[in-house]
Amino acid sequence: MFTYKRRVNFYDTDLMGVVHHANYIRYFEEARVEYLRAAGWDLTELMDEGIVFPIVEVEAKYKESARYDEIILIHTFMRKVDRVKLEIEYEAVSEKTGRVLATGRTVNTFTDTKTGRIVRLPKDKVAGLMEFTKGDRNG
Amino acid sequence: MFTYKRRVNFYDTDLMGVVHHANYIRYFEEARVEYLRAAGWDLTELMDEGIVFPIVEVEAKYKESARYDEIILIHTFMRKVDRVKLEIEYEAVSEKTGRVLATGRTVNTFTDTKTGRIVRLPKDKVAGLMEFTKGDRNG
């Protein structure tokens, strides 16, 4: 489990005075990138090798509203890691109240930039990530 | 079924050269608003009466990429309409190729601005929408 922390920007809010729901999808992206970085994955390096990782599924459930300037903790769990995809779950929690704001899930596949086809990453590349995140498969 | 048409803006794309996945959640919002408008629902009027309609669930599956300047048709279906919520499905299709780009689903509840609690809309308010969208429950 990895926790990503970020503040709600003014421009993230909508006229209801709370974070617009679509922005959580962006927050999840930030959390995912930072988790992968913590695991030693540099996504720009992968892109230089011709591999991208488009999202193929996303979902979110919204429980409570987050307001401008609030600090959100995004607990992030790599539920499935294999050579062709990652399945990740997210729990966004208000730092102040400890209450769950939203939960989410994404699936992304490793894809060849040129062909647009799914690729299998080398075993050793994936092994490190599996080891680093193994606690996340018992949640 | 209602079809909402929109063009991909330059600023909707990301470095992969395609629409960033989070933007479909915004496109779905646009389609939802226009469908409700076509059915005679003016959301600003509802807000003036103290009713908002926050999204409580969203999901999307991505099939193919959309590029800058492409025209996207978003076929929109009201799968469930009752006094407390709307469940809506979306199918985003490339106008040029006819291929499905993404599918999605949202649930929103009617909520009292002051209390933050779910409210039941008046029967007659909902009756019109149910009638207008009844073809969408046989899909």
Add this chain to the structure above:
Amino acid sequence: MFTYKRRVNFYDTDLMGVVHHANYIRYFEEARVEYLRAAGWDLTELMDEGIVFPIVEVEAKYKESARYDEIILIHTFMRKVDRVKLEIEYEAVSEKTGRVLATGRTVNTFTDTKTGRIVRLPKDKVAGLMEFTKGDRNG
């Protein structure tokens, strides 16, 4: 002069209940693209030829607020057109009240995708645009 019309989306607003100021910069982009399209310029074709047109200057002055669902007219003027750049002015007006919401100005240069250097477009390419927009230089 070209007028681009668009509605304010829910997600364009912020907690003040009005369009967030940064979104006008995106609206100006939409207006610019549609004006160029009307003049026969297909930007994706230019990109295929290795030419992009990054913004090098942008400015906006905000007069009045625009609200959710309002229709905005963006009057767009090509103040300078030459082989290396475009200078464009914008006036965003509320369709309902006729009042000016914001004014703006952008400068963009034609740039070679590979070298990143400014390029001079062919004379005949620019001639058509100059002719089409000549009324805008007397404003």
Add this chain to the structure above:
Amino acid sequence: MFTYKRRVNFYDTDLMGVVHHANYIRYFEEARVEYLRAAGWDLTELMDEGIVFPIVEVEAKYKESARYDEIILIHTFMRKVDRVKLEIEYEAVSEKTGRVLATGRTVNTFTDTKTGRIVRLPKDKVAGLMEFTKGDRNG
């Protein structure tokens, strides 16, 4: 002078592979909020007192492109501070290369939430900010 540091998100980029120009306006907002926080200004408190601070002018000049995952330093200067407005300048610099990416300037006025009119902040409120930022008026 206050320096705000942030990383370029994936979703901040466009099909040119760089930060979309409109996103700098958002980065400037983040920098402004953090500078004011460092000076002891809590904007949510001001809003609770019925005061908002809409942007009335914004401008940016773009020098070089910033790429995904790059760290940007935004040097922020309060050029004018008085009881009705703030004028702030920004210089966005690549942490890695030290080169200037963009410069900018915003003006915002203090405004009464109810009347929409400009208000004069109490002298002592402004005095603290003037003192804290006085070095920025000699740049």
